[in-house]
Amino acid sequence: MAALPARPRLLALGEPTHGEDVLLDVRNDLFRQLVEEEGYRTIALESDCLAALTVDAYVTSGADAADAGSTPGGADSTPGGPADPARLDDVMAHGFSHGFGASPANRELVRWMRAHNEGRAPADRVRFxxxxxxxxxxAAQSPRRALTALHSHLALRVDASLLPCTALELEDLLGEDDPWTDPAVMGDPSRSVGRTPTAERLRILTDDLTALLDAHAPPPEDGREQEERHRARLHARAATGLLRYHAAMADPTPARLARLLTLRASMMAANLLALAERAPTLVHAHNSHLQRDRSSMTMAGRRLEWWSAGALAHSRLGEEYGFVATALGTLRHHGVHEPPPDTVEGLLHALPADCFLLDPRHLSAAPASAPPAPRPSPWHGYAPLDPAHLPRMDALVYIKHIPEGPKWWPTT
Structure with a gap:
C-alpha cells in the first residue's frame, strides 16, 4: 500500500486461472489484512451481482437466503451467533454464480466475514x-428479478401515477423465464427474444424506471433508506445490462461475440464504480477482467478484443484504481510445468521464495535486447502474463507451485 501513489478505492487482485483454492487463500489473507490494517470493508468477486445479495445479507445481518431482499446490515440487525452449517450450505449454493460456491476457500471467506461482523456496528461490518x-x-438470466425489484422499490415511494406501468403489466411483459434463459440461444441468435417488440418495450420501461429512481433521492442521514437506494440502483443496472445483453444475443452478425464481451465488461465496470462510491473495496477476478490493458481471447476461430472492466474503472478512477496481477509457476495437474527461463514466470521461478510480492517495474525495465518472452500455455484454462502489460501493473504476486486440491471447478 505504501508503494502506491494513492490509497485505492478499488484494489484489484487478479488470478491467472480459476478453480485453485491456493489463489483464493492468498486473497482471503489479503482481505483480512486490508480490513484490519487499512480500513477496507468490502470484497467484490467475479460472481453474479444479484445472487451476491444473498451472501451479503447473511454476513451482515445473519438473514436466511430467502430473506436477502430485506435491507442487510441495518442498525437493528446483526449476525446472531455461530453459523448454522445448513444455512451456510444454502448461502453457498444460491449466493454465487459460475460454480464458485463450491470452493472451500470461498466458504471460509463467508464464514470469516460473518464471524467478524458479530457484535459490530453497521458501519464497521464487512460487506460482500x-x-x-x-x-x-x-445463457443470461431473465430480467424479471431485477425489474420487479426496481418496480417494487419505486411503488413504495412515489405516486402510482408516475410509474410507467403497473406490476401486473410488467409481469405480463416479462412472460415465462424459459425463453430468456434458453441456452440454445448462444449458438442460434434466431432463438433469442432480445429484439422482440416486448423486449424493446421492456427496455423503454427500464429506462423510465431508472430515470424515476434517479429523480427520487432519500435524505442523506437516513442510512436504511440510502441502503435501499443502493440496492435499487443495482437492480436498475442489472435490468439495463441484461436487456442490452439479450438484444446482443439476437445479433446475427459477426460482431455478436465481441459485443457480448464488451457488454459484460461494461456491466462489471458499472458495478465496480458503484462500489467505489461507497467504500474502499478489494476486487478479485481473473487477471483479464482487471488489467488496465485491452483483453483478448479466441472464440469460434476469431480473435476478439475488448476493454476490460479494470481498464474502464481505471479510466474513471485514475490513481484510485490499483491492479495487482498474480502469476504462477507450476500447475502440474493441468500439464503446466516449470516455466521457460526467458519468460516473466521463468525469471520469478528462479527466486528462492515460494510466494512473494514484487514491483513489476523491475521486470519491465529489462534490457531492450532481451525483454521477457511470452510464456506458452499448454492448458486452455491458464493464462500466462503478457510481458507487455508489466508497466501497467502496480504489483505482482508470484506463487511458485499450485498443488492439486479439491476438484470443485469444472475444467472441461
Missing part, C-alpha cells in the same frame, strides 16, 4: 458483493 452480471457462459 458480486460485480459480474447475472450471466453464465451459455
Amino acid at each position: 458483493a458480486g460485480f459480474d452480471g447475472p450471466l453464465e457462459m451459455s
Whole structure:
C-alpha cells in the first residue's frame, strides 16, 4: 500500500486461472489484512451481482437466503451467533454464480466475514458483493428479478401515477423465464427474444424506471433508506445490462461475440464504480477482467478484443484504481510445468521464495535486447502474463507451485 501513489478505492487482485483454492487463500489473507490494517470493508468477486445479495445479507445481518431482499446490515440487525452449517450450505449454493460456491476457500471467506461482523456496528461490518452480471457462459438470466425489484422499490415511494406501468403489466411483459434463459440461444441468435417488440418495450420501461429512481433521492442521514437506494440502483443496472445483453444475443452478425464481451465488461465496470462510491473495496477476478490493458481471447476461430472492466474503472478512477496481477509457476495437474527461463514466470521461478510480492517495474525495465518472452500455455484454462502489460501493473504476486486440491471447478 505504501508503494502506491494513492490509497485505492478499488484494489484489484487478479488470478491467472480459476478453480485453485491456493489463489483464493492468498486473497482471503489479503482481505483480512486490508480490513484490519487499512480500513477496507468490502470484497467484490467475479460472481453474479444479484445472487451476491444473498451472501451479503447473511454476513451482515445473519438473514436466511430467502430473506436477502430485506435491507442487510441495518442498525437493528446483526449476525446472531455461530453459523448454522445448513444455512451456510444454502448461502453457498444460491449466493454465487459460475460454480464458485463450491470452493472451500470461498466458504471460509463467508464464514470469516460473518464471524467478524458479530457484535459490530453497521458501519464497521464487512460487506460482500458480486460485480459480474447475472450471466453464465451459455445463457443470461431473465430480467424479471431485477425489474420487479426496481418496480417494487419505486411503488413504495412515489405516486402510482408516475410509474410507467403497473406490476401486473410488467409481469405480463416479462412472460415465462424459459425463453430468456434458453441456452440454445448462444449458438442460434434466431432463438433469442432480445429484439422482440416486448423486449424493446421492456427496455423503454427500464429506462423510465431508472430515470424515476434517479429523480427520487432519500435524505442523506437516513442510512436504511440510502441502503435501499443502493440496492435499487443495482437492480436498475442489472435490468439495463441484461436487456442490452439479450438484444446482443439476437445479433446475427459477426460482431455478436465481441459485443457480448464488451457488454459484460461494461456491466462489471458499472458495478465496480458503484462500489467505489461507497467504500474502499478489494476486487478479485481473473487477471483479464482487471488489467488496465485491452483483453483478448479466441472464440469460434476469431480473435476478439475488448476493454476490460479494470481498464474502464481505471479510466474513471485514475490513481484510485490499483491492479495487482498474480502469476504462477507450476500447475502440474493441468500439464503446466516449470516455466521457460526467458519468460516473466521463468525469471520469478528462479527466486528462492515460494510466494512473494514484487514491483513489476523491475521486470519491465529489462534490457531492450532481451525483454521477457511470452510464456506458452499448454492448458486452455491458464493464462500466462503478457510481458507487455508489466508497466501497467502496480504489483505482482508470484506463487511458485499450485498443488492439486479439491476438484470443485469444472475444467472441461
